[in-house]
Amino acid sequence: MIYVNNENGESDGVVAVVSDVGLSSVDVIEYEDYDGETMCGFSHDAYRVLTTVKDAAEPKESDVITVLANIGAEVAELKRKNEQFEQALGWNEMGPGHIPNLRNGLSELKSVVSVLEEKYETELERMRASGDRRSPRG
Template structure:
């Protein structure tokens, strides 16, 4: 029975793009031209691919209901010299590696975005007809109606490149990895929260004092205290002011 491998990220070179790319392992049947990763070897004789080894499906052997994979070029260690091996004869003991839109360049992660680039953004050329690229990134210096002008560079043929047509490049957008909050950040948040709570307490205490004073004046009215003039004039004004101060 196959081992479980949920959304495991594998970083391998994308030969067409010429850069390292992130792949996810998916439990399904492979097609010719796809890369796979072994998750459970069919036997343990030592002359076959082991768990974690990568291969490229190069042929569909329908007679034996299996696929032929080439395990050369992936830093795999084998007893067999040619690295060619059938897979799937005893069932799907591999997972297919499906490409994501995340690539690695100079140790940084970027998302491939198929859109018009803006000045200052990082791009690299790609032939949309065959998906191939020289894997050389550059910076957009200005943008026109049909093309973007870039910092001049030499492609893999040695030809100087200073512009790329729209639709023939990918925009490389940096991917920000989620980071855990630092201890100092937590302390700052708690300190700010404490200050806000203290301010709230002072505000409540102030309103309580205003309310107590207003209640005392109302008690005087109820007991017959004060003059008629105070009740109809100054006292009413004091009540209104007290209500406003209390936020009522």
């Protein structure tokens, strides 16, 4: 079992072994809680009992078939959703190479803008140095 405070729902996290169950309390094998206090029992309103899981019976062939059928249905549903997303995004119209082409085009555009910025800055500096008040040439 594990102790859980009913007021705040917090636990000390220690799993204790039940040694006896009475009318209003549960005795556990002594242990020290996080405050160093020796614990040996709890009242019925302040604990939760953890029970062991019994070994399940061997799965039947029909259980495996059901699981596989459910997985197959889920995969089919995911494929349908994927197709809907591809259609909504226009993937079939663009084709798989479209996005890399866009990235390449964007990279080229950034390169051209960078060259133009350098030319503009150079021309602006030249004009300032010569005292020319006209706008820079492009």
